[in-house]
Amino acid sequence: xxxxxxxxxxxxxxxxxxxxxxxxxxxxxxxxxxxxxxxxxxxxxxxxxxxxxxxxxxxxxxxxxxxxxxxxxxxxxxxxxxxxxxxxxxxxxxxxxxxxxxxxxxxxxxxxxxxxxxxxxxxxxxxxxxxxxxxxxxxxxxxxxxxxxxxxxxxxxxxxxxxxxxxxxxxxxxxxxxxxxxxxxxxxxxxxxxxxxxxxxxxxxxxxxxxxxxxxxxxxxxxxxxxxxxxxxxxxxxxxxxxxxxxxxxxxxxxxxxxxxxxxxxxxxxxxxxxxxxxxxxxxxxxxxxxxxxxxxxxxxxxxxxxxxxxxxxxxxxxxxxxxxxxxxxxxxx
Amino acid sequence: xxxxxxxxxxxxxxxxxxxxxxxxxxxxxxxxxxxxxxxxxxxxxxxxxxxxxxxxxxxxxxxxxxxxxxxxxxxxxxxxxxxxxxxxxxxxxxxxxxxxxxxxxxxxxxxxxxxxxxxxxxxxxxxxxxxxxxxxxxxxxxxxxxxxxxxxxxxxxxxxxxxxxxxxxxxxxxxxxxxxxxxxxxxxxxxxxxxxxxxxxxxxxxxxxxxxxxxxxxxxxxxxxxxxxxxxxxxxxxxxxxxxxxxxxxxxxxxxxxxxxxxxxxxxxxxxxxxxxxxxxxxxxxxxxxxxxxxxxxxxxxxxxxxxxxxxxxxxxxxxxxxxxxxxxxxxxx
Numbered sequence: 018x019x020x021x022x023x024x025x026x027x028x029x030x031x032x033x034x035x036x037x038x039x040x041x042x043x044x045x046x047x048x049x050x051x052x053x054x055x056x057x058x059x060x061x062x063x064x065x066x067x068x069x070x071x072x073x074x075x076x077x078x079x080x081x082x083x084x085x086x087x088x089x090x091x092x093x094x095x096x097x098x099x100x101x102x103x104x105x106x107x108x109x110x111x112x113x114x115x116x117x118x119x120x121x122x123x124x125x126x127x128x129x130x131x132x133x134x135x136x137x138x139x140x141x142x143x144x145x146x147x148x149x150x151x152x153x154x155x156x157x158x159x160x161x162x163x164x165x166x167x168x169x170x171x172x173x174x175x176x177x178x179x180x181x182x183x184x185x186x187x188x189x190x191x192x193x194x195x196x197x198x199x200x201x202x203x204x205x206x207x208x209x210x211x212x213x214x215x216x217x218x219x220x221x222x223x224x225x226x227x228x229x230x231x232x233x234x235x236x237x238x239x240x241x242x243x244x245x246x247x248x249x250x251x252x253x254x255x256x257x258x259x260x261x262x263x264x265x266x267x268x269x270x271x272x273x274x275x276x277x278x279x280x281x282x283x284x285x286x287x288x289x290x291x292x293x294x295x296x297x298x299x300x301x302x303x304x305x306x307x308x309x310x311x312x313x314x315x316x317x318x319x320x321x322x323x324x325x326x327x328x329x330x331x332x333x334x335x336x337x338x339x340x341x342x343x344x345x346x347x348x349x350x351x
Numbered sequence: 352x353x354x355x356x357x358x359x360x361x362x363x364x365x366x367x368x369x370x371x372x373x374x375x376x377x378x379x380x381x382x383x384x385x386x387x388x389x390x391x392x393x394x395x396x397x398x399x400x401x402x403x404x405x406x407x408x409x410x411x412x413x414x415x416x417x418x419x420x421x422x423x424x425x426x427x428x429x430x431x432x433x434x435x436x437x438x439x440x441x442x443x444x445x446x447x448x449x450x451x452x453x454x455x456x457x458x459x460x461x462x463x464x465x466x467x468x469x470x471x472x473x474x475x476x477x478x479x480x481x482x483x484x485x486x487x488x489x490x491x492x493x494x495x496x497x498x499x500x501x502x503x504x505x506x507x508x509x510x511x512x513x514x515x516x517x518x519x520x521x522x523x524x525x526x527x528x529x530x531x532x533x534x535x536x537x538x539x540x541x542x543x544x545x546x547x548x549x550x551x552x553x554x555x556x557x558x559x560x561x562x563x564x565x566x567x568x569x570x571x572x573x574x575x576x577x578x579x580x581x582x583x584x585x586x587x588x589x590x591x592x593x594x595x596x597x598x599x600x601x602x603x604x605x606x607x608x609x610x611x612x613x614x615x616x617x618x619x620x621x622x623x624x625x626x627x628x629x630x631x632x633x634x635x636x637x638x639x640x641x642x643x644x645x646x647x648x649x650x651x652x653x654x655x656x657x658x659x660x661x662x663x664x665x666x667x668x669x670x671x672x673x674x675x676x677x678x679x680x681x682x683x684x685x
Contacts, residue, residue, distance in 0.1 A: 023439045025378045032370040032443050036363060039450040044359045055462050057678025064466040068474045077440075081447060087463035088451045098460055103452035105357045106411075109366050111449040113415060115645035116373040117422045118437035126432055128389050129421035132398040140402045156490045156647075167537055180541025181515045199665050203501055205539025207514025208665070311449035313490075331533050331542070344391025 032112070034078055042085050043105060049090035051097070060087055099251060099279055104309035111311055123348030125340065131347065141302060142318050145277075145284040147295045151325070152318040154304075158278025159196035161301030161317035162245075164329075166200045168299055168319060169243035169272035171328040176205070186210045186234045189245040190222035190257055194276055197245050210239075220255035222246065224262060231269050243272040248291060249280035256280060259293025267296075278303040278315065298324070326350050366446070368412055376419050377439060383424035385431070394421055433585060433613055438643035445645055457682030459674065465681065475636060476652050479611075479618040481629045485659070486652040488638075492612025493530035495635030495651035496579075498663075500534045502633055502653060503577035503606035505662040515539050520568045522546045523579040524556035524591055528610055531579050544573075554589035556580065558596060565603050577606040582625060583614035590614060593627025601630075612637040612649065632658070660684050 023031070063083050089095065091102040119127035121134060134154055142150035155161045166187070171177055174185050185206055189197055191213040201211045212230045217223050231241050244266045246257040259275065266273040275281065275297040282302055284291035294300065298320050305314040319325055330350040340346035357365070397417050423429065425436040453461035455468060468488055476484035489495045500521070505511055508519050519540055523531055525547040535545045546564045551557050565575050578600045580591040593609065600607040609615065609631040616636055618625035628634065632654050639648040653659055664684040674680035 023377075025374045028374050028377055028439050028443070029370060031440060032373070032446070033367070035443050035447050036366040036370070039366070039447050040359045040362050042450060043357075043362055052459075053462065057458060057462075057676050060458075060462045060466040061678060064463060065470050068477045081444075084447075084463045084467070085451065088453055089460055089462075091452055098454050100452075100454055100460075103450065105362050105450060106365060108446060108449035108452070109362070109369050110415075112366070112442060112446040113369050113373050113418075115442035115445040116376060116437065116439060117419065118425055118434075118442070118645050119422055120432050120434055120646065124391060124394075125386075126423055126434075128387065128391075128394045128423075129398060129418045132394040133418070136399050143402045156494075160490075170539070176539045176541060177536035178542050180518065180544055181539040184514065195666060199663075202511035202665065203538065205504070205510045205515040207510060208512050210514055311452050312454065329533075331536065332529060342391050344395060 051095040150318040155315040157315040163200040165274040165299035185242040192250040263296035385429040484652040489649040491649040492637040497534040499608040499633035519576040526584040597630035
């Protein structure tokens with residue numbers, strides 16, 4: 018047995034030790050202050066050290082108590098950062114997921130996990146009234162927003178092969194989450210080409226202002242590409258008027274992405290508030306918020322799988338799938 | 352107690368049950384076939400079902416045996432997909448990490464975890480001979496490559512605010528990993544603007560060919576932006592001649608990104624083979640490969656933190672940090 022391996026009885030002992038630390042934390046969760054008694058100086062003192070020459074061995078487990086005591090306690094009094102409070106059963110499953118260590122990019126490399134991901138994604142789609150949408154779990158809502166806008170770009174002004182050409186513009190309400198301008202920047206579209214359309218006193222995008230902005234851009238030779246609707250916004254939870262926005266997007270042949278990372282899973286409980294969600298081309302969700310899954314668990318849904326393929330598939334020779342079976346051949350959006 | 356909460360004794364019982372499943376798997380790991388006896392039809396039969404109306408409760412744990420038996424067993428006979436074989440102690444720590452559920456974007460939201468990430472990143476940098484580099488853990492080497500090239504773009508041909516203008520070109524050997532053309536595409540630069548420079552019979556990029564390609568592009572009015580060196584390549588493990596490439600990059604004022612996802616952590620054991628790594632502007636690593644950490648654990652290192660700030664910082668009002676303490680004020684690359 019090599020130094021990297023752990024005998025089964027040792028694995029059981031270590032897992033039991035960590036389970037106790039986690040159970041103690043959960044037992045004390047409600048009485049913990051939402052911000053721990055700590056400071057930058059103290060965390061540096063505790064958690065900074067020179068690169069060690071020797072392995073720490075079991076001593077590493079002692080530090081876990083310090084980690085717990087200098088973490089944010091996410092109990093019922095903690096409302097910061099739009100965070101779900103976590104859900105212990107999912108956390109327990111993460112132990113097994115990390116032991117199995119599957120590469121979930123292709124059926125051949127993770128038969129069970131790839132199939133489960135598809136099932137979960139289709140359940141999420143159906144649960145919010147978008148049955149038939151496909152998609153992918155992601156590292157969070159920000160990444161799902163980036164992917165949705167990458168699909169929009171490749172659908173409306175393809176750039177993957179030849180690069181961006183011309184000035185494309187995108188639209189969102191002034192209440193939009195910062196991940197949207199960040200995505201626009203990363204995609205090379207330029208944040209100045211994201212029009213922040215005024216919202217009303219209810220913090221919802223005003224459709225007439227959207228129409229006006231599109232008209233003005235068209236008149237000046239720009240190419241409208243996509244609209245991002247929020248459902249709901251991070252500051253107030255406002256849900257943009259989805260049917261009206263979808264109507265404008267359809268008339269002008271724009272991609273409609275709905276940023277539902279904060280709110281759209283609430284469509285399970287209050288579908289009427291989210292009427293029009295099913296008109297989107299792509300939707301971002303965050304099961305690590307209102308479905309309480311452990312970080313990170315985001316989700317991108319899209320109406321048309323071939324648009325995802327056009328945006329994302331580009332596989333090296335070494336990773337080409339040689340199977341023609343429709344299930345077993347799945348790899349990298351292909 | 353709500354339905355979402357789990358009593359401490361129940362948490363302990365469930366964690367012990369999953370620990371047993373994981374320990375049994377680890378005990379049988381060496382004797383398992385590297386590909387499970389399964390088919391697309393069988394995984395669909397096992398893991399697809401209509402969206403349930405009722406919670407599965409404890410029945411969900413029974414399915415974990417099926418998940419294990421239809422997963423890839425990563426034992427010593429499994430060489431596929433450049434995967435590390437996983438490391439059970441790290442997997443156990445993932446249980447606690449998922450229970451603590453920290454948002455590791457800012458010191459204020461995860462004092463211990465943010466400080467630990469900085470420590471681990473600085474250790475990784477020092478271990479491969481790049482002491483002083485800063486960086487970030489990422490969802491994998493592909494994401495680290497994307498971030499490295501996003502930094503290159505913002506440093507050499509800023510596009511975040513105004514969008515891409517002009518034709519920028521990038522260079523890599525013809526042996527480069529597919530994540531590089533994918534990143535170039537996502538950034539809007541166009542895959543056709545990635546020059547695949549010939550490699551020699553040793554599969555290493557030929558510096559004279561790189562120099563020639565840069566000269567040709569300059570002569571035709573293009574703007575050389577960045578070189579990607581591989582250390583090592585995914586197909587053969589070849590390490591590009593880093594000092595010569597760094598010299599050419601410096602002469603032409605190009606960003607030098609080293610894709611070290613597959614190989615660069617081997618610099619811990621064989622530093623001579625990686626001489627010149629410390630001349631890079633950015634480096635991608637994958638602790639989930641040769642450091643055996645559970646998926647996903649990638650890392651981006653960079654020489655100049657202000658370049659990361661220029662590329663990535665753009666924070667919404669609701670998330671602005673109000674602290675002026677240099678440690679406690681850290682948030683989102685700012």
